[in-house]
Amino acid sequence: MLFEFSTPIQKLDWKGCDANIYVKRDDLIGFSFGGNKVRIAAQYLEDMRAKGCDCMIAYGSTRSNMCRVAANMCCGENIPCYVVTALSEGEELKDTFNSIMVDCFGARIRYCRKDNVAGTISELIEELKAKGYRPYYIFGDIYGKGNEDTAARAYEKAYKEILDFEKESGVSFDGIFLASGTGMTQGGLIRGQKKHGGNARITGISISREREPGIKAVAGYAAEPAENIDFNDEYRLGGYAQYDDEVRLVINDMMKYHGIPMDTTYTGKAFAGMLKWLKKYGSSYKNVLFIHTGGTPLFFDGIDVLKKQKTL
Amino acid sequence: MLFEFSTPIQKLDWKGCDANIYVKRDDLIGFSFGGNKVRIAAQYLEDMRAKGCDCMIAYGSTRSNMCRVAANMCCGENIPCYVVTALSEGEELKDTFNSIMVDCFGARIRYCRKDNVAGTISELIEELKAKGYRPYYIFGDIYGKGNEDTAARAYEKAYKEILDFEKESGVSFDGIFLASGTGMTQGGLIRGQKKHGGNARITGISISREREPGIKAVAGYAAEPAENIDFNDEYRLGGYAQYDDEVRLVINDMMKYHGIPMDTTYTGKAFAGMLKWLKKYGSSYKNVLFIHTGGTPLFFDGIDVLKKQKTL
Numbered sequence: 001m002l003f004e005f006s007t008p009i010q011k012l013d014w015k016g017c018d019a020n021i022y023v024k025r026d027d028l029i030g031f032s033f034g035g036n037k038v039r040i041a042a043q044y045l046e047d048m049r050a051k052g053c054d055c056m057i058a059y060g061s062t063r064s065n066m067c068r069v070a071a072n073m074c075c076g077e078n079i080p081c082y083v084v085t086a087l088s089e090g091e092e093l094k095d096t097f098n099s100i101m102v103d104c105f106g107a108r109i110r111y112c113r114k115d116n117v118a119g120t121i122s123e124l125i126e127e128l129k130a131k132g133y134r135p136y137y138i139f140g141d142i143y144g145k146g147n148e149d150t151a152a153r154a155y156e157k158a159y160k161e162i163l164d165f166e167k168e169s170g171v172s173f174d175g176i177f178l179a180s181g182t183g184m185t186q187g188g189l190i191r192g193q194k195k196h197g198g199n200a201r202i203t204g205i206s207i208s209r210e211r212e213p214g215i216k217a218v219a220g221y222a223a224e225p226a227e228n229i230d231f232n233d234e235y236r237l238g239g240y241a242q243y244d245d246e247v248r249l250v251i252n253d254m255m256k257y258h259g260i261p262m263d264t265t266y267t268g269k270a271f272a273g274m275l276k277w278l279k280k281y282g283s284s285y286k287n288v289l290f291i292h293t294g295g296t297p298l299f300f301d302g303i304d305v306l307k308k309q310k311t312l
Numbered sequence: 313m314l315f316e317f318s319t320p321i322q323k324l325d326w327k328g329c330d331a332n333i334y335v336k337r338d339d340l341i342g343f344s345f346g347g348n349k350v351r352i353a354a355q356y357l358e359d360m361r362a363k364g365c366d367c368m369i370a371y372g373s374t375r376s377n378m379c380r381v382a383a384n385m386c387c388g389e390n391i392p393c394y395v396v397t398a399l400s401e402g403e404e405l406k407d408t409f410n411s412i413m414v415d416c417f418g419a420r421i422r423y424c425r426k427d428n429v430a431g432t433i434s435e436l437i438e439e440l441k442a443k444g445y446r447p448y449y450i451f452g453d454i455y456g457k458g459n460e461d462t463a464a465r466a467y468e469k470a471y472k473e474i475l476d477f478e479k480e481s482g483v484s485f486d487g488i489f490l491a492s493g494t495g496m497t498q499g500g501l502i503r504g505q506k507k508h509g510g511n512a513r514i515t516g517i518s519i520s521r522e523r524e525p526g527i528k529a530v531a532g533y534a535a536e537p538a539e540n541i542d543f544n545d546e547y548r549l550g551g552y553a554q555y556d557d558e559v560r561l562v563i564n565d566m567m568k569y570h571g572i573p574m575d576t577t578y579t580g581k582a583f584a585g586m587l588k589w590l591k592k593y594g595s596s597y598k599n600v601l602f603i604h605t606g607g608t609p610l611f612f613d614g615i616d617v618l619k620k621q622k623t624l
Contacts, residue, residue: 005320010342028340030322031571033608075621076569097612105568106621256417257388259343296345300409300612309387309418 005030009165009289012258019278019285022171023260024162027267027294032072035294036185039154041069044138045077047150053136055080055128057121058107059144062099063241063265065295066182070138071107080133081107084121086114097297118142145220151184152191152221159192162289166198171287173200177277178291179270180204180218180231181240185293187221190229200289205273206233207266208240235273241265246272251305263298264305317342321477321601324570331590331597334483335572336474339579339606344384347606348497351466353381356450357389359462365448367392367440369433370419371456374411375553375577377607378494382450383419392445393419394436398426409609430454457532463496464503464533471504474601478510483599485512489589490603491582492516492530492543493552497605499533502541512601517585518545519578520552547585553577559584563617575610576617 007028012021027034048056056079058070067083074081083102087093093111102109112120122142128135140146166172180186186204193202206214211233218229237244243264251268254260262268271290278285319340324333339346360368368391370382379395386393395414399405405423414421424432434454440447452458478484492498498516505514518526523545530541549556555576563580566572574580583602590597 008317008342025342028342030320030337030340033571033573072568072571076571097615100615101567101618104618104620255344255413256384259345259384259388261345296608297612300609303409303412306413306416308416 006161006164009162009169017275017278019174019282020171020287022173022287022289024289024291026158027261027292027296029294032069033294033296035065035069035296036155036291037066037069037294039158040151040184041066041073043150043154044070044136044147045073045079047147048136051136053134055082055133055135057082057084057124057135057137059084059086059117059121059137059139061085061240062094062096063298063301064098065266065293065298066138067107068098068101068105068297071102071105074107075105081105082124082128082135083107083109084117084124085109085111086117087111088114096301101297117144148184148187148221148223151182152188152223155185155188156191156195157188159189159198160196162200163196163198173287173289174285175282175288176200176202176291177205177270177274177288179207179266179293180214181207181209181266182221183214183217183219184221185291186218186229186231187223189291190218190222190224194224201230203230203232203274203277205270205277206231206236207269208236209233210236232273232277235269235276237269243269246276248305248307250275251299251302252307255299255306256309260292261296261299262292263295264302265298266295267292318473318476321474321481329587329590331486331594332483332599334485334599334601336601336603338470339573339604339608341606344381345606345608347377347381347608348467348603349378349381349606351470352463352496353378353385355462355466356382356448356459357385357391359459360391360448363448365446367394367445367447369394369396369436369440369447369449371396371398371429371433371449371451373397373552374406374408375610375613376410377578377605377610378450379419380410380413380417380609383414383417386419387417393417394440394447395419395421396429396432396436397421397423398429399423400426408613413609429456460496460499460533460535463494464500464535467497467500468503468507469500471501471510472508474512475508475510485599485601486597487594487600488512488514488603489517489582489586489600491519491578491605492526493519493521493578494533495526495529495531496533497603498530498541498543499535501603502530502534502536506536513542515542515544515586515589517582517589518543518548519581520548521545522548544585544589547581547588549581555581558588560617560619562587563611563614564619567611567618568621572604573608573611574604575607576614577610578607579604
């Protein structure tokens, strides 16, 4: 069912940045609107089978691309899928294209309070076991630990595509940037570099976590000590799903001048952060690569961010 | 600015059809959500420049992928763009993601009655000339004739990718199918086959026109006599933008089991038509290729078509 190919790397003619910016178009992976989570969910599915499990549990917000992709893959293979979504106290439940699709793909959604995720996962696992299922929680144990290797494998492999591009094109990247949320994509890239070589500094632009927990999360996936992780929390704008006018501007410019959709929660926010990072720290950088980790449904949720271009 | 690559051809594990179905994923072209109109608009832009014009006029409905792509390309290159949209008498104007983006890309939209398209185009051309512009109407003269060669060039070229796939994979297509609307994509493929060879029968599944005007339109782009055009109008379901439960079913199955978005106006409707065509006429067909001509924004407009999958 799954459809993978090596995704293209595109040079952007981006104004106002001294470095050459390249984009790895993982948003063009041809399953469920693509994105990093397609590569990662494929690893989970493989691991689930290897472990003899028959029922998947994913966890994420209503905006989660992972939950959409996991639910879509499970639907395609007739595997029961459960999605646990935590809400903050008083948070109003708001549908997104991702959450609508999770529901349409037949995943059962269970809501819980943010301080009761482990308890909810634990209850769900027991319920499913009592029904005769062998449930597989993508993140590992009920506290979300223990399955880092599986997730990290996806971008350990994908990193090879970046190296291949460098060899074929003669372009050498000084830095690789991406939206860093769970840490699994960045962790995987770091593993890939350790395994396959290469010199680019891999910097995660935090879209949610503060420095300390952020580094800890990436380090877990990278299987590296914290001091080896480049993780920047200066552009998190107060936390998950928060954004500002510079993020809006990036999304407008990216769509209008390059025909590339981005979103306020992950890619647009991280790209805007990367531009500020480069101004502040990147004067020596000549070539940088931004990993477009997908999220097309979120672009359509946020269509109001697009503003009318002044006509000539 | 434009980003093109040879798009992948994917074998679908599609139930309930005797032939092997392959899909050419032109929806994965990495500019403005891809689709056939990216290839075609790129040809228009090149032709416009060659003719020394400096201002583009497109024509299409509020659902038009062509209008979105043309407006996006023009925006990216600072070219003034006008979009003429005809409304039937009493038709209520309803925004789509495509029409919202056309507006955001700074294109000026002019509405007209369906019986006054030529008059409106003519007026607009005169107005622009009076302002010192050299306008370029993508379809040619005010009656929409005369620029068939430019549009057809896009799929004359793309056809080569299909032949290359056949050579590399050893798969030989008995039929190539696609949504046939304006006729420019089908016409281009027919030219490509004449130029490069190959044996597949190229059948347009009409999503709008009846047989006679449909064949005439394709023949114009193909530069072939009408008798050489395979154009089927049995699955047009009453006309443009009309669809039925079988179209809904295709869209559900395609997204849920294959992770591929389709829409009710073009791709989903044509794919459903192809399946019926194959049942009726295609018993000798072993391998068929469906061209996925894009339209991701239309998938999101029609998200209500997705129905909740029964959980296991």
